[in-house]
Amino acid sequence: DQQVKQNSPSLSVQEGRISILNCDYTNSMFDYFLWYKKYPAEGPTFLISISSIKDKNEDGRFTVFLNKSAKHLSLHIVPSQPGDSAVYFCAASGDSGTYKYIFGTGTRLKVLA
Protein backbone atom coordinates (compact mmCIF):
# COMPACT_ATOMS: atom_id res chain seq x y z
CA ASP A 1 0.00 0.00 0.00
CA GLN A 2 1.63 3.20 -1.23
CA GLN A 3 1.14 5.80 1.50
CA VAL A 4 2.81 8.57 -0.50
CA LYS A 5 1.85 8.93 -4.14
CA GLN A 6 3.08 11.05 -7.00
CA ASN A 7 0.52 10.39 -9.69
CA SER A 8 2.37 12.14 -12.52
CA PRO A 9 5.39 10.09 -13.56
CA SER A 10 6.62 12.87 -15.83
CA LEU A 11 6.16 16.58 -16.52
CA SER A 12 7.51 18.88 -19.24
CA VAL A 13 7.68 22.64 -18.75
CA GLN A 14 9.08 25.49 -20.81
CA GLU A 15 12.09 27.34 -19.41
CA GLY A 16 11.03 30.39 -17.40
CA ARG A 17 7.56 29.03 -16.65
CA ILE A 18 6.30 27.54 -13.40
CA SER A 19 6.72 23.84 -12.63
CA ILE A 20 4.19 22.33 -10.24
CA LEU A 21 4.86 18.88 -8.85
CA ASN A 22 2.19 17.18 -6.79
CA CYS A 23 2.19 14.63 -4.00
CA ASP A 24 -0.69 12.96 -2.14
CA TYR A 25 -0.56 11.00 1.06
CA THR A 26 -3.00 8.75 2.86
CA ASN A 27 -1.69 8.62 6.43
CA SER A 28 -3.15 11.45 8.52
CA MET A 29 -0.37 10.92 11.07
CA PHE A 30 2.24 12.29 8.67
CA ASP A 31 3.36 15.70 9.91
CA TYR A 32 6.69 16.41 8.21
CA PHE A 33 7.25 16.47 4.48
CA LEU A 34 10.28 16.88 2.26
CA TRP A 35 11.16 17.21 -1.40
CA TYR A 36 14.28 15.71 -2.93
CA LYS A 37 15.76 16.11 -6.39
CA LYS A 38 17.70 13.31 -8.05
CA TYR A 39 19.97 13.49 -11.09
CA PRO A 40 21.02 10.30 -12.87
CA ALA A 41 24.00 8.57 -11.22
CA GLU A 42 23.68 10.76 -8.12
CA GLY A 43 21.93 10.37 -4.79
CA PRO A 44 18.83 12.38 -3.87
CA THR A 45 19.54 15.97 -2.86
CA PHE A 46 17.40 17.62 -0.20
CA LEU A 47 15.48 20.65 -1.54
CA ILE A 48 12.92 21.89 0.95
CA SER A 49 10.76 20.67 3.81
CA ILE A 50 7.58 21.68 5.59
CA SER A 51 6.07 20.87 8.95
CA SER A 52 2.34 20.36 9.34
CA ILE A 53 2.08 23.48 11.50
CA LYS A 54 2.69 25.50 8.33
CA ASP A 55 0.93 25.58 4.98
CA LYS A 56 3.73 27.17 2.99
CA ASN A 57 7.52 27.24 3.01
CA GLU A 58 9.65 29.14 0.55
CA ASP A 59 13.33 28.94 -0.35
CA GLY A 60 14.42 30.94 -3.36
CA ARG A 61 12.77 29.58 -6.49
CA PHE A 62 11.23 26.67 -4.56
CA THR A 63 7.97 26.84 -2.61
CA VAL A 64 6.18 23.94 -0.97
CA PHE A 65 2.48 24.16 -0.18
CA LEU A 66 0.70 21.83 2.22
CA ASN A 67 -3.06 21.22 2.29
CA LYS A 68 -3.64 19.01 5.30
CA SER A 69 -7.37 18.61 4.79
CA ALA A 70 -6.76 17.30 1.27
CA LYS A 71 -3.62 15.38 2.31
CA HIS A 72 -1.83 17.03 -0.57
CA LEU A 73 1.41 18.89 -1.03
CA SER A 74 2.94 20.54 -4.03
CA LEU A 75 6.31 21.91 -5.04
CA HIS A 76 6.41 25.06 -7.17
CA ILE A 77 9.55 25.99 -9.06
CA VAL A 78 9.57 29.52 -10.45
CA PRO A 79 11.14 30.26 -12.84
CA SER A 80 12.02 26.80 -14.14
CA GLN A 81 15.51 26.32 -15.51
CA PRO A 82 16.98 23.54 -17.68
CA GLY A 83 19.19 22.52 -14.73
CA ASP A 84 16.02 21.68 -12.80
CA SER A 85 15.46 18.69 -15.08
CA ALA A 86 15.62 15.71 -12.71
CA VAL A 87 13.44 13.25 -10.84
CA TYR A 88 11.68 14.78 -7.84
CA PHE A 89 10.64 12.68 -4.84
CA CYS A 90 8.38 13.77 -2.02
CA ALA A 91 8.79 12.06 1.35
CA ALA A 92 6.78 12.03 4.56
CA SER A 93 7.29 11.20 8.20
CA GLY A 94 4.69 10.75 10.88
CA ASP A 95 6.48 10.41 14.16
CA SER A 96 9.09 12.71 15.64
CA GLY A 97 10.48 9.65 17.36
CA THR A 98 11.24 7.81 14.14
CA TYR A 99 13.85 8.18 11.49
CA LYS A 100 11.63 6.56 8.92
CA TYR A 101 10.60 8.55 5.84
CA ILE A 102 8.23 7.16 3.24
CA PHE A 103 9.11 8.20 -0.30
CA GLY A 104 6.78 8.75 -3.22
CA THR A 105 7.41 7.13 -6.60
CA GLY A 106 8.91 10.25 -8.16
CA THR A 107 8.10 12.66 -10.99
CA ARG A 108 10.54 13.20 -13.84
CA LEU A 109 10.67 16.90 -14.68
CA LYS A 110 12.01 18.06 -18.01
CA VAL A 111 12.52 21.78 -18.48
CA LEU A 112 12.69 22.66 -22.17
CA ALA A 113 15.03 25.44 -23.29
Next chain:
Amino acid sequence: DTEVTQTPKHLVMGMTNKKSLKCEQHMGHRAMYWYKQKAKKPPELMFVYSYEKLSINESVPSRFSPECPNSSLLNLHLHALQPEDSALYLCASSQDKSQGARQPQHFGDGTRLSIL
Protein backbone atom coordinates in the same frame (compact mmCIF):
# COMPACT_ATOMS: atom_id res chain seq x y z
CA ASP B 1 29.71 17.66 -4.10
CA THR B 2 28.01 15.19 -1.79
CA GLU B 3 29.07 15.17 1.86
CA VAL B 4 28.21 11.50 2.17
CA THR B 5 30.77 9.37 0.36
CA GLN B 6 30.00 5.86 -0.82
CA THR B 7 32.43 3.29 -2.21
CA PRO B 8 32.56 1.58 -4.57
CA LYS B 9 30.38 3.37 -7.13
CA HIS B 10 29.79 0.14 -9.02
CA LEU B 11 30.07 -3.48 -7.92
CA VAL B 12 29.52 -6.69 -9.83
CA MET B 13 29.57 -9.87 -7.81
CA GLY B 14 28.60 -13.52 -8.08
CA MET B 15 26.03 -15.12 -5.83
CA THR B 16 28.71 -16.87 -3.78
CA ASN B 17 30.90 -13.82 -3.23
CA LYS B 18 31.31 -11.76 -0.08
CA LYS B 19 31.72 -8.02 -0.48
CA SER B 20 31.13 -4.85 1.51
CA LEU B 21 29.71 -1.45 0.71
CA LYS B 22 31.16 1.50 2.58
CA CYS B 23 29.74 4.87 3.57
CA GLU B 24 31.44 7.80 5.28
CA GLN B 25 30.24 11.19 6.50
CA HIS B 26 32.01 13.94 8.41
CA MET B 27 29.07 16.19 9.19
CA GLY B 28 28.82 15.04 12.81
CA HIS B 29 25.56 13.27 12.09
CA ARG B 30 24.65 10.56 14.57
CA ALA B 31 22.00 8.79 12.48
CA MET B 32 22.95 6.79 9.39
CA TYR B 33 20.80 4.84 6.97
CA TRP B 34 20.92 2.23 4.22
CA TYR B 35 18.32 2.35 1.44
CA LYS B 36 17.74 0.12 -1.57
CA GLN B 37 16.39 1.60 -4.80
CA LYS B 38 15.23 -0.38 -7.81
CA ALA B 39 14.73 1.24 -11.20
CA LYS B 40 11.75 3.61 -11.39
CA LYS B 41 10.93 2.96 -7.72
CA PRO B 42 11.36 5.10 -4.60
CA PRO B 43 14.16 4.46 -2.12
CA GLU B 44 13.20 1.79 0.40
CA LEU B 45 14.61 1.93 3.91
CA MET B 46 16.68 -1.08 5.00
CA PHE B 47 18.50 -0.13 8.21
CA VAL B 48 18.91 2.82 10.57
CA TYR B 49 21.73 3.34 13.03
CA SER B 50 21.45 5.88 15.82
CA TYR B 51 24.56 6.60 17.88
CA GLU B 52 26.23 3.52 16.36
CA LYS B 53 23.40 1.24 17.51
CA LEU B 54 20.97 -0.49 15.16
CA SER B 55 17.66 1.32 15.55
CA ILE B 56 15.58 0.00 12.64
CA ASN B 57 15.82 -3.21 10.61
CA GLU B 58 13.06 -3.30 8.01
CA SER B 59 12.92 -7.11 7.95
CA VAL B 60 15.92 -7.25 5.64
CA PRO B 61 17.22 -10.76 4.75
CA SER B 62 20.26 -11.85 6.74
CA ARG B 63 22.40 -11.95 3.59
CA PHE B 64 22.64 -8.18 4.19
CA SER B 65 24.58 -7.40 7.37
CA PRO B 66 25.06 -3.78 8.47
CA GLU B 67 27.85 -2.52 10.67
CA CYS B 68 28.56 0.87 12.20
CA PRO B 69 32.14 0.83 13.50
CA ASN B 70 32.08 4.51 14.52
CA SER B 71 29.99 7.64 14.16
CA SER B 72 31.40 8.45 10.71
CA LEU B 73 31.34 5.04 9.05
CA LEU B 74 28.64 2.67 7.96
CA ASN B 75 29.21 -0.63 6.19
CA LEU B 76 26.89 -3.08 4.50
CA HIS B 77 28.30 -6.60 4.28
CA LEU B 78 26.94 -8.75 1.46
CA HIS B 79 26.97 -12.52 1.25
CA ALA B 80 25.15 -15.03 -0.96
CA LEU B 81 23.07 -12.38 -2.70
CA GLN B 82 20.42 -13.18 -5.28
CA PRO B 83 19.98 -11.61 -8.74
CA GLU B 84 16.91 -9.73 -7.46
CA ASP B 85 19.21 -7.90 -5.02
CA SER B 86 20.67 -5.99 -7.96
CA ALA B 87 19.84 -2.34 -7.25
CA LEU B 88 21.24 1.04 -6.26
CA TYR B 89 22.20 1.06 -2.58
CA LEU B 90 22.06 4.49 -1.00
CA CYS B 91 23.56 5.62 2.27
CA ALA B 92 22.23 8.66 4.10
CA SER B 93 22.90 10.51 7.33
CA SER B 94 21.09 13.05 9.47
CA GLN B 95 21.34 14.80 12.76
CA ASP B 96 19.88 12.87 15.63
CA LYS B 97 16.20 13.46 16.32
CA SER B 98 17.08 14.72 19.77
CA GLN B 99 18.21 17.92 18.05
CA GLY B 100 14.61 19.03 18.08
CA ALA B 101 13.25 20.08 14.72
CA ARG B 102 13.03 17.37 12.11
CA GLN B 103 16.21 17.01 10.13
CA PRO B 104 16.49 16.04 6.47
CA GLN B 105 18.54 13.08 5.44
CA HIS B 106 21.58 13.71 3.26
CA PHE B 107 22.33 11.04 0.69
CA GLY B 108 25.44 9.71 -0.95
CA ASP B 109 25.54 8.95 -4.67
CA GLY B 110 25.01 5.25 -4.10
CA THR B 111 26.62 1.99 -5.12
CA ARG B 112 25.20 0.35 -8.24
CA LEU B 113 25.22 -3.37 -7.40
CA SER B 114 24.82 -6.11 -10.01
CA ILE B 115 24.51 -9.75 -9.00
CA LEU B 116 25.43 -12.29 -11.66
